[in-house]
Amino acid sequence: MxxxxxxxxxxxxxxxxxxxxxxxxxxxxxxxxxxxxxxxxxxxxxxxxxxxxxxxxxxxxxxxxxxxxxxxxxxxxxxxxxxxxxxxxxxxxxxxxxxxxxxxxxxxxxxxxxxxxxxxxxxxxxxxxxxxxxxxxxxxxxxxxxxxxxxxxxxxxxxxxxxxxxxxxxxxxxxxxxxxxxxxxxxxxxxxxxxxxxxxxxxxxxTPEKTAFALDPDHTGYGAGGNILLGIPKASLQPPPPDLPNAWIRSADVVDGTGRPLTDAVFRSTCPTIGQDGGGRAAGPVPAEVAQQMHDCVARLGQTYRQAVAYQPGDxxxxxxxxxxxxxxxxxxxxxxxxxxxxxxxxx
Known part of the structure; x- marks a missing residue:
């Protein structure tokens, strides 16, 4: 057989x-x-x-x-x-x-x-x-x-x-x-x-590990991204990817000291000049005035908020x-x- x-x-x-x-x-x-x-x-x-x-x-x-x-x-x-x-x-x-x-x-x-x-x-x-x-x-x-x-x-x-x-x-x-x-x-x-x-x-x-990073005013932006087939989310604060080599990032959210996420209302009141056009812009260098406004916005938010990350380490x-x-x-x-x-x- x-x-x-x-x-x-x-x-x-x-x-x-x-x-x-x-x-x-x-x-x-x-x-x-x-x-x-x-x-x-x-x-x-x-x-x-x-x-x-x-x-x-x-x-x-x-x-x-x-x-x-x-x-x-x-x-x-x-x-x-x-x-x-x-x-x-x-x-x-x-x-x-x-x-x-x-x-x-x-x-x-x-x-x-x-x-x-x-x-x-x-x-x-x-x-x-x-x-x-x-x-x-x-x-x-x-x-x-x-x-x-x-x-x-x-x-x-x-x-x-x-x-x-x-x-x-x-x-x-x-x-x-x-x-x-x-x-x-x-x-x-x-x-x-x-x-x-x-x-x-x-x-x-x-169970994922958890850590937190301070918001980086020099590398944090504002905008929206996603797949048009799945629906593009609303514009929001966009911190850089967490610096965790070989990690599997399960979530990365901007939260305050009690774990509450940054709301649109808080963002608008803290940074009224950011995202008035909905966020995003054409390719090219960011005007110095806009970059400074974004830097100051993130610096103010960083006094209360941080990036909370849940991840699986590489080991x-x-x-x-x-x-x-x-x-x-x-x-x-x-x-x-x-x-x-x-x-x-x-x-x-």
Whole structure:
């Protein structure tokens, strides 16, 4: 049975191996350049973490970094759609599963062997891919000091995503009993679960740390920003991002000593000349008079208000990696249990 499963999966495995070799070729060809450029940027900056040379290094390599990261992001969904969904659905569609079951092989053993073969290749493939990309991106990640920004492209969690996607595709294939619908549903389902876990489940791994920063009159602005599809918020005070390297910022609010947020009424009474046009202006230098008004405004507000920040420090990175891997491992086990249960009850 194992030889049959290997023979059926051989073409897919070779395709995946070729893809992995292509990624490895790109990674190996460019890693030396990244390391050299990163070392030069760090020498130029010394101990200054805000040195422009580091930002320039990260920005200049952003297109390649984005492309490599995208490969890691989409691989689990592709595994779920092209390996998981057809694993049983195609056999049921074509009726070939009945031939196997007449050879004294139980349904449970048949599925267990197929799942073992494909699951093993999934772990090896995504594990090697994540290992390669994590090693390749180390100079960029160190320079960017934003480990949570690429959290789902590094280390352990891509393996968890891939196993979950495989189990989701398998289960949906058993439900629909049709390959193409199962593939489409797998893509959508994997995306939905990924978003849900990142939004609501991942933050539960640890209680955020809290700190506060004084308002900086020299770097605080006023305006509004957002996605037009989600709605642009009202103009408000815009302090600079908190200086917390490698931290995951959960919230950053301007509050007074009792924790009450800065209201529009208080802002208007303290800074009546700011934002009369709604905030924001065309690109270009800010007039000196406006800059001075803003500076004085923030200085007055800073006597009462501060920037309160809730964040996850960078040293909790592996806590979150193991937490999220465990979440997806649990979902995978549940989906596989459902698949075996459904196959035993409904068969082909």
């Amino acid at each position: 194992i030889r049959l499963a290997l023979r059926q999966f051989r073409a897919s495995a070779w395709t995946a191996a070729i893809g992995l070799l292509a990624v490895a070729a790109v990674v190996l060809a460019t890693r030396s350049h990244l390391a050299t450029a990163a070392a030069a940027a760090h020498r130029a900056c010394g101990d200054d973490p805000d040195c422009p040379a580091l930002a320039t290094f990260v920005h200049s390599n952003a297109p390649l970094s984005t492309a490599v990261g995208l490969v890691v992001l989409v691989t689990p969904a592709l595994i779920g759609a092209f390996w998981g969904a057809p694993m049983v659905a195609r056999e049921i569609e074509t009726g070939t599963h009945r031939l196997v079951w007449t050879q004294s092989i139980s349904r449970t053993r048949w599925l267990a062997v197929k799942l073992f073969v494909v699951g093993t290749v999934t772990v090896v493939l995504t594990g090697l891919l994540s290992l390669l990309v994590t090693w390749w991106a180390e100079p960029l990640d160190k320079a960017a000091a934003a480990v949570y920004g690429t959290f789902d492209q590094r280390d352990l969690v891509p393996v968890g995503y891939a196993l979950f996607a495989l189990a989701a595709g398998l289960s949906l294939g058993l439900v629909t009993r049709r390959t193409l619908p199962a593939m489409a549903l797998t893509f959508g389902g994997v995306l939905a679960v990924r978003i849900a876990v990142a939004t609501w489940i991942r933050p539960l791994a640890a 909790r990175y592996w806590t979150f990696q193991w937490w999220e891997f465990g979440v997806y491992a649990a979902i995978t086990v549940l989906l596989c249990a459902y698949a075996f249960h459904r196959l035993r009850r409904h068969g082909g």
